[in-house]
Amino acid sequence: MGFANTTCSFTRFRIVDPVPADLWTSIEDKLKQFAFMDIDELPEMQSKGWVCFEDMLDTRWRTAPPQKGAYIVFSLRLDTRRIPAAVVKKHLTLALKEEKARISEQGKTFIARERKKEIKEQVMLRLRARFLPVPAEFNVLWATDRNEIWFASTQNAMIDLFMELFLQTFGLRLEQITPYTLALTLLDEKRQEQVDRIEATQFALS
Structure with a gap:
């Protein structure tokens, strides 16, 4: 599932580090540096990397550039070879x-x-040659005007993988936006202290 589908589950992030001004002109080069590598003919069990948003088979961004106005869009492709x-x-x-x-x-x-x-x-090794890897694609939307990232997955393992590869590619750390962290950005210091003192509600008796 991705952002082009009727419905999509996604995770929001904010960029923690200052974004260098010269990064915007090198986005495509950095994506190509960490682009996906096909393992259909290789014995590896897994491969991950960036691909074009419009075509997950395009690792050179010939179909379309990642820049879309105030947004940068691309996808994380993960191929996994599963042998029962x-x-x-x-x-x-x-x-x-x-x-x-x-x-x-x-x-x-x-x-x-x-x-x-x-x-x-x-x-x-013999079995890997007989089982093709299963591809999966996860869209990424980067709102450059507010340095917010949307990632089309809510799986913890995929979130960790995405954050690691994003840091490796762009040298920028991400922080997941949760209801708690979002509340802290909207409230003043006094209100933030009140949020920290809130206790979880019990909806069922133990």
Whole structure:
């Protein structure tokens, strides 16, 4: 789901650090520096990076630039290769049986721990070649006039990944906007102290 859909869940952030004036002219270059890399033909289990908002297959922003008036838009793409545990167990069992049959011809009965580890790595490499990674796309909207970021996900793991990659790309730290942090920005110092003293309401008896 993204901002172009009828409905969308998203998380809001504010930029904590001062934004350098020369950053705006290098946005596209920085996005390309940390652009998504395809792993369809590689053994990696996961790949993440920025892609064009209009086309998640476009990692060079040939379809459209990220700048849209007072906004900068792009997407975070995350490809994950998922191999079912049952499939891994089956092929590992078969590989270990083959290894036991091989060493039994040499009069051995025990497979060393390091050899078991090596066999598992070989099995995983073979399986990775047979399972294509599943792509996922998460839109990003950057309102430059108020330095606010909207990220089209509410998953904690994705939020952490996004904040880390954003910092790595632009050198800017993000702070998630929650009802509490939003209230603090709207109230004076006296009211802020009152907010800190508010106790959570119990809606059900324990």
